[in-house]
Amino acid sequence: MLRVGYPETLLPELLSEFPREVELVRLSEQMDHDVDIDVWIPDAYPSRAIRAWPHLRGVKLVLALVAGTEWLPDLVGPHVTICNAQGAHNTSTAEWTIAVILAMLKHFPTFFDIQRSGRWKRRFELPDRYVKITGDSRPLYPPVMLEELTGKTVLLIGYGSIGKDIERMLAPFRVEMLRVARGARSEPKVHPIGELDSLIPQADVIVLIVPSTAETKWLIDTPQLALMRQGALLVNAARGPVVNTDALVAALRAGRIRAALDVTDPEPLPDGHPLWSCPNLFITPHIGGSSPEFAPNAVRIAAAELRRYMSGEPLRNVVQAGR
Numbered sequence: 001m002l003r004v005g006y007p008e009t010l011l012p013e014l015l016s017e018f019p020r021e022v023e024l025v026r027l028s029e030q031m032d033h034d035v036d037i038d039v040w041i042p043d044a045y046p047s048r049a050i051r052a053w054p055h056l057r058g059v060k061l062v063l064a065l066v067a068g069t070e071w072l073p074d075l076v077g078p079h080v081t082i083c084n085a086q087g088a089h090n091t092s093t094a095e096w097t098i099a100v101i102l103a104m105l106k107h108f109p110t111f112f113d114i115q116r117s118g119r120w121k122r123r124f125e126l127p128d129r130y131v132k133i134t135g136d137s138r139p140l141y142p143p144v145m146l147e148e149l150t151g152k153t154v155l156l157i158g159y160g161s162i163g164k165d166i167e168r169m170l171a172p173f174r175v176e177m178l179r180v181a182r183g184a185r186s187e188p189k190v191h192p193i194g195e196l197d198s199l200i201p202q203a204d205v206i207v208l209i210v211p212s213t214a215e216t217k218w219l220i221d222t223p224q225l226a227l228m229r230q231g232a233l234l235v236n237a238a239r240g241p242v243v244n245t246d247a248l249v250a251a252l253r254a255g256r257i258r259a260a261l262d263v264t265d266p267e268p269l270p271d272g273h274p275l276w277s278c279p280n281l282f283i284t285p286h287i288g289g290s291s292p293e294f295a296p297n298a299v300r301i302a303a304a305e306l307r308r309y310m311s312g313e314p315l316r317n318v319v320q321a322g323r
């Protein structure tokens with residue numbers, strides 16, 4: 001019988017999603033003995049999964065519960081097939097992206113700061129902040145307290161499962177969409193990554209939603225940040241290494257751009273790191289995919305992949321084919 005190891009953190013009611021014909025093996029994070037399993041479902045938190053791995057024997061297939069699996073190939077080696085849970089956190093990550101775009105254009109972090117200070121008059125800091133970050137010094141009355149998303153140009157870097165959901169959720173705002181992926185496509189038009197530098201200056205908002213790979217490391221570096229419009233917003237919902245952190249800190253400190261980050265490099269972001277005190281920056285601690293709906297979605301995706309594996313059908317979410 002196929003032995004499927006699952007993390008003890010998985011809620012018991014989710015186990016009924018898996019086929020009855022497998023033996024489910026509960027894996028503790030603090031294992032003190034080795035276990036033979038055929039299929040491994042690692043904990044969604046890499047640090048926990050990494051602690052379990054040295055005790056696992058015979059693993060042929062890994063069914064990850066997350067979309068981003070860049071940490072798995074080095075851990076399990078090239079002989080093991082790895083599938084991700086593409087789609088499991090599309091909704092939460094896309095909603096996070098829309099939320100931070102609106103929060104930054106509506107200057108919510110500043111207003112929250114004002115709320116906590118209990119001083120209504122501080123609202124008049126906003127017009128000056130607007131001029132400083134956007135460079136828009138036209139005489140405007142009444143004073144500018146927030147900005148509109150509608151009609152802005154959004155550059156989506158990564159047009160996969162989550163990228164498409166971000167576009168769907170942006171549709172009511174009638175934004176101008178520019179899409180980038182590895183290769184060019186039409187209907188809708190997707191630009192190849194080679195055209196990135198020519199697209200950046202056209203964008204008011206840039207969203208990163210690509211996997212972390214050797215090719216995407218520092219996709220956004222000093223030259224790309226320099227190409228961004230004054231005050232444009234960089235949103236990183238992907239992975240920290242997609243942006244060169246030192247270059248980002250420099251661009252933020254110079255008042256050139258704004259940014260919203262769910263992911264950072266390094267991660268966790270250490271106490272006292274320069275990013276914590278950068279202006280025009282909103283940080284969340286890698287929570288974009290973590291809604292109550294995530295685990296049931298991820299388990300359903302893993303269980304469907306397991307059924308395909310058992311019946312010899314092609315697997316759907318292979319990120320590494322075991323050699």
Ligand SMILES: NC(=O)c1ccc[n+]([C@@H]2O[C@H](COP(=O)([O-])OP(=O)(O)OC[C@H]3O[C@@H](n4cnc5c(N)ncnc54)[C@H](OP(=O)(O)O)[C@@H]3O)[C@@H](O)[C@H]2O)c1
Nearest residue numbers: 068158159160161162181182183193210211215237288289
């Ligand atoms: N913040 C969070 O909590 C959170 C949650 C979930 C996921 N994520 C991150 O989001 C990533 C994307 O997830 P997904 O499910 O949308 O993945 P996906 O469906 O595999 O889509 C990835 C997209 O990135 C593009 N891409 C890959 N390499 C590229 C490169 N070198 N240059 C330009 N584009 C490239 C792909 O291009 P092609 O279409 O041409 O293949 C594709 O459009 C995950 O890998 C993960 O790191 C973060």
